[in-house]
Amino acid sequence: MGFSLISLSLLVLILPMVSFLVLAFFGKKLPRNGDWFSTSLLFISLFISIYIFIAFISGGGSSLSVDWINLGSIATNFKAGIVLDNISCLMLVVVNTISSLVHLFSIKYMEGDAKYSRYFAFLGLFTFSMIGIVITNNLLLMYVFWELVGISSYLLIGFWYENKAPQEAAKKAFIVNRIGDIGFFTGIMIIFTFLGTFNFSEIFVGVELGKLSGAWLTATGILLFMGAVGKSAQFPLHVWLPDAMEGPTPVSALIHAATMVAAGVYMLARIFVMLSADALTVIAFIGAITAFIAASIAITQNDIKRVLAYSTVSQLGYMVMAHGIGAPSFAMFHLTTHAFFKACLFLGSGAVIYAMHHVQDIREMGGLRKKMPITFYAFLISTLAISGVPLTSGFLSKDSILAATMAFASENGGITYIIPIIAFGVAGLTAFYMFRLVIVTFTGEPRNIEKYEHCHEAPLVMTLPLIILSVLSIGFFYSSNPLSADGGWFMNMLKAPESLLAGTQGSINHILNGEEFKEAIHHAHYPAMFLSLCVAGLGILFAYLFYYWKKIDVEKVTNSIKPLYTFSLNKWYFDELYDKTAIAFTMLSARVLAWFDANIVDGVVNGSAFITQYTSKISGKFDNYFVDTLVNLAGGFAGFFGLIFRKVQTGKIQTYVSFVVFGIIVLYFVFRVFI
Amino acid sequence: MEVGLNHFLILSTVLFGIGLYALVSRKNAILVLMGIELILNSCNINLIAFTRYGGLGVDGQVVTIFVIILAVAEAAIALGIILNLYNNFSTVNIDEVDSMKE
Numbered sequence: 001m002g003f004s005l006i007s008l009s010l011l012v013l014i015l016p017m018v019s020f021l022v023l024a025f026f027g028k029k030l031p032r033n034g035d036w037f038s039t040s041l042l043f044i045s046l047f048i049s050i051y052i053f054i055a056f057i058s059g060g061g062s063s064l065s066v067d068w069i070n071l072g073s074i075a076t077n078f079k080a081g082i083v084l085d086n087i088s089c090l091m092l093v094v095v096n097t098i099s100s101l102v103h104l105f106s107i108k109y110m111e112g113d114a115k116y117s118r119y120f121a122f123l124g125l126f127t128f129s130m131i132g133i134v135i136t137n138n139l140l141l142m143y144v145f146w147e148l149v150g151i152s153s154y155l156l157i158g159f160w161y162e163n164k165a166p167q168e169a170a171k172k173a174f175i176v177n178r179i180g181d182i183g184f185f186t187g188i189m190i191i192f193t194f195l196g197t198f199n200f201s202e203i204f205v206g207v208e209l210g211k212l213s214g215a216w217l218t219a220t221g222i223l224l225f226m227g228a229v230g231k232s233a234q235f236p237l238h239v240w241l242p243d244a245m246e247g248p249t250p251v252s253a254l255i256h257a258a259t260m261v262a263a264g265v266y267m268l269a270r271i272f273v274m275l276s277a278d279a280l281t282v283i284a285f286i287g288a289i290t291a292f293i294a295a296s297i298a299i300t301q302n303d304i305k306r307v308l309a310y311s312t313v314s315q316l317g318y319m320v321m322a323h324g325i326g327a328p329s330f331a332m333f334h335l336t337t338h339a340f341f342k343a344c345l346f347l348g349s350g351a352v353i354y355a356m357h358h359v360q361d362i363r364e365m366g367g368l369r370k371k372m373p374i375t376f377y378a379f380l381i382s383t384l385a386i387s388g389v390p391l392t393s394g395f396l397s398k399d400s401i402l403a404a405t406m407a408f409a410s411e412n413g414g415i416t417y418i419i420p421i422i423a424f425g426v427a428g429l430t431a432f433y434m435f436r437l438v439i440v441t442f443t444g445e446p447r448n449i450e451k452y453e454h455c456h457e458a459p460l461v462m463t464l465p466l467i468i469l470s471v472l473s474i475g476f477f478y479s480s481n482p483l484s485a486d487g488g489w490f491m492n493m494l495k496a497p498e499s500l501l502a503g504t505q506g507s508i509n510h511i512l513n514g515e516e517f518k519e520a521i522h523h524a525h526y527p528a529m530f531l532s533l534c535v536a537g538l539g540i541l542f543a544y545l546f547y548y549w550k551k552i553d554v555e556k557v558t559n560s561i562k563p564l565y566t567f568s569l570n571k572w573y574f575d576e577l578y579d580k581t582a583i584a585f586t587m588l589s590a591r592v593l594a595w596f597d598a599n600i601v602d603g604v605v606n607g608s609a610f611i612t613q614y615t616s617k618i619s620g621k622f623d624n625y626f627v628d629t630l631v632n633l634a635g636g637f638a639g640f641f642g643l644i645f646r647k648v649q650t651g652k653i654q655t656y657v658s659f660v661v662f663g664i665i666v667l668y669f670v671f672r673v674f675i
Numbered sequence: 676m677e678v679g680l681n682h683f684l685i686l687s688t689v690l691f692g693i694g695l696y697a698l699v700s701r702k703n704a705i706l707v708l709m710g711i712e713l714i715l716n717s718c719n720i721n722l723i724a725f726t727r728y729g730g731l732g733v734d735g736q737v738v739t740i741f742v743i744i745l746a747v748a749e750a751a752i753a754l755g756i757i758l759n760l761y762n763n764f765s766t767v768n769i770d771e772v773d774s775m776k777e
Contacts, residue, residue, distance in 0.1 A: 651773060654707075658699050 005055055006082055008048050012092060013131045015045040016099070019124035027117025035107050038120040042100035042127065049092035056089040057493060079199055083137035086493050087269050087332055091134040091262070094336055097472075098258035098343045099127040101465035105347050106250040108461045109354055119159060119248070126152040126251075130259035134266065138198040139188045142270075146184070146227065146263060150177045153260050157247040169246035176240040180230015187223030190216065200270060207274045208500045217501075221279025224271055225286075232264025232316045235290040239574050242309040249353055252305060253346030256312040257339040265319045265335050272328040273500045284324025284408075288422040291317025293572060295429035299436065300569040303360050304349045307437050311386065312342055314426060321419065322401045325408035326517060329494040330400040336490075337393035337478065341382035344469035348379040351458040351466065352441065362437065367446040371455045376442045378466035383438050385473040387431035388536045390483070393475050398427065400486070400521075403528035407520035424535050431539025439547040484525060683724035690717035704757045704767040708750065715746045 019038035027034045103123060110119050129152055132145030151174075158170025192198060194216065195206035206212055212220065228234065233241035241261065245252055255261060268275075268283070275283070291314045298310035315338050322331035353360055355372060369376045385394030405420040446452035457463070479488025545551045558565045567573070648659075690713055697710025719739045726735030761767050764774075 652770065654699050654769070657695075661695060661699070 005052055005059075005084055008052055009082055009084055009092065009135050012045050012048050012052070012096065013128065013135060015041045015048075016124040016127035016131065020121050020128060023117050023121035023124060027121055030117070033117040033120075035103075035116070035120055038124050039100065039103040039107065041124075042096065042103050045127075046093075046096040046100045049089075049096045052084065053089045053093045056084060056086070057489075078140065079138065080141055081137040081199070082135045083200065084135065086495070087266065088134050090332065090336060090494070091266055092131065094262070094339045095127065095130050095134060095258045098254060098339055099123065099130075101343065101468060102250045102254045102347070105253075105350065105462050105465045106248070108459050109250055109350055110248060115159070119156075122152055122155045122159070123251075123254070126156060126254060126259055130263065133263050137200055139191065139200070139203070140198040142267065143181075143185060143188060146231070146267075147181065149231070149260055149263055150174060150181070153177075153244070153255060156251045156255075157244045159247055159251065163246075166246040169240075169243040173240040173244050176237050177230045180226050180228070180237055183223045183226025184230070185227075187220045187227070190220045190223065203271075204273055204500060212274075217274070218276045218278045221271075221275040222282055225268065225275075225279065225283050228264030228268050228320065229286065230264070231267075232261045232320060233290075233313050234264070234286050234317065234320055235293055236574075238290055238294065238313045239571075239578065241313055242306055242571070245303070245305040245309050249305065249346060249350030252309070253343045253350065256309070256346055257343035261312065261316055262335055262339065265316065265323070265331055268320065268323045269328045269332050272323060273497050275323075275499070276501055280324050280326060282324070284321050284416075284419055287317045287319070287321030287324050288419050289317070290314070291321060291426045292422045295426045295433070297571045299429060299433040300565060302363055304352065304362050304365075304437065304441060305346075305360055307362075307433060308342070308345050308349060311345075311430060311434065314430060315342070315386070318398065318401055318423070318426070321423065322404060325404055325419065326499065327401065327404040327408075327521075329491065330397065330404055332494055333478075333491065334397035334401055337385065337397040337473070340469050340472040341385040341392075341394055344378055344382040344466055344473060345386070347462070347465055347469065348375050348382065351375045351462050354458060354462070355455045357454065362440045364447055365441045366444045367442070367452065368455065369442040371452070372442075372457045374463045375458060375466060378463075378470035379442070380438060381470040382473050383434045387434050387540060388427055388532055389540075390533070391475050393473050393478055396475050396478055396484070396488075399484075399525075399529050399532055400491075402427065402532050403521050403524045404517075406524035406528050407517060410524065411517070411520055424531055427532050428535035428539040431536040432543050435540050435543030436547055439543060443548060483529065486522070486525070680724055680728040683720055683728075687717040687720040687724065690714075690720065702768050702770050704760065704769050705754075707769065708753050708757070711753075712746060712750065715742055718742060 016038075019041045023030075023034045023038055030037060103120065106119065106123070110116055113119060126149065129145050129148035133142055133149065136142050136145060154170045154174040157173050158166045160166045161170070188198065191203055191212065194212040195203055197203060197206070207217065230237045241256075244255055247255070294310045294313035294317060298307050298314060301307045301310060315334070319331040319334050319338070322328070322334060351372065352365065352368060352375060355368070355375075356365065359365070381392070385392035388395045388398045402420070402423055405423045409417045409420045458466075478490040479486075481488060546557075570576070694710045694713030694715075694717060697713060698707055699710075701707050701710060719742055722731075722735040722739045722742070725731050726733070726739075729735075757767055760772060764772055766772070
């Protein structure tokens, strides 16, 4: 059983790669540019991963480890392997579901694009890389796939590279991710230095034995988290994600829901057990800050995709925060539910953009509900889910996290109360801006009549993914109890392993013992639910007051808080800040280095070239005059004597005989004289 | 005056000198050949003289006969060569036969 599951998971890994290779090399030759090929491969892959998931639930996990690289001694024996446990099996299904639906959706959305087959090839590569991250059992391989995700996101974000904006966005995504990756890699190196292994289970054993502890362990945790900060778009590296909207919309759905941003959260879930209390504190606060900043930006954005992008950043903040407070299973739960409703929202926005002929500004839309009913209802269900309205999946997962934040704060007290406050505030903001989006886009009077007239419901290949995803956003699938996921099959399946450092004391909090924490969450559950319903209801109410019933004049409100409004509209000036600081500094140092290169290095190079030239000139002279003279002299000498002696060689025997006789006579006298 | 060994030796030396001169100075191949014959015969005279006056016994005469036979054979071959030479070059002047010279 174990082996067959492993080989099936390998198949799941390889199928998207096959799709990539075939489309990359033969895409243009295949009928319909091969879209059916990659889409069907992805659906096969999806069915296999569903099978693996079911087999896992009924039969338990398995893992495989084989020798990968041997370097010298046994201590540097790298192993590659696959681990199939609850989170990797779950992620296989999530990634493949989203990816296959995105493939299906893209068939229509990308229709007629010049690089149609290349687009599907990149999707395959992207999916392959993400599945690699999910199933690998060691950090080094994860890093390899991590970078593959980076490059494929670069390719997809910059897919329309003919235009300036996608180029810039792709570059930004790649570079910002690199900053996080440096930390991630340093963390991996520290682990290898201390423990001599990349394998997760071996690392955990080493940490349990105390080989890596104290400040180093905290540093490692934070450095590894830096990787997640980059990939999962956490503050302060969140700036790439909204710009990544420049890619095709289905790609945004893929990036935001299942791949890329999920990688960071997933990685944290993998390494959760070895994170120290201080590292977790940092993670929790970064997550909370991210959630708040992104939500505050999202309320003022006018681009439909940008609102969704910031909502993604905000929800990712929730997940990271859930890790930080010690509830990785809630983070994974929210990751799953979020993946489905966020993919639905993005694909829905894709359908809207498609119908509106690539208009993305929500101020141009309005009244689309009548034209696109299916899209509207799918979008609405997902919006309810992300806002945390009961009976939806988002309600269950978000509520769990909110309850956990309350439990966390009540256990630790003091400054940690900031986290639940931010969490609840953001929940309200989320409900507000999501309903603002729905109301402005789908209801009221059409603002752009001309576009509106041409607008029509999306075709079946686009609405089908929307329907599937919105159905998956219903809470019933995750728990039979509509008010709590606790005790449902999904949470039972997601049971996270106990932290290896449970009970240790950090500077402001301590890692909670599992049972104790669970008890606290249980106590916090109903108050948290009540509160979250209140803030979500308030958010929705305000959204209706502002935009639907127009009881409150939006203009007036924005004018009265003009500075705050522009601050939010300009995304807290993060881009400008980075422009002025990090980028300016980089550019300055680049210029200094360029100067150094142009003047010092080039000077040295030119100087040495000059010296070489000069010495070679001298040695050339020496060669020409001295050596050549010697050689010519020797040649002339030989020639001179040759000229003399050739006279003797007449070729006439008689001359030779004369010489012989003469010689004999000479010899005779010589012998006479000397002997 | 008694004719002694010295007279024979002088005769032989003179003959050798004439032969050598012919060998070196003549351009006609036949004359060169005749020079060689003279040298051989001067040698024969030496041998006979030493047979008569020295203690060589019959050895000198035997060698002389060998030399005569050798000279005959040599003359036959040499004349053959000269005939061929004439056939090919229409001359027996050895200075003109220089086609193998570069």
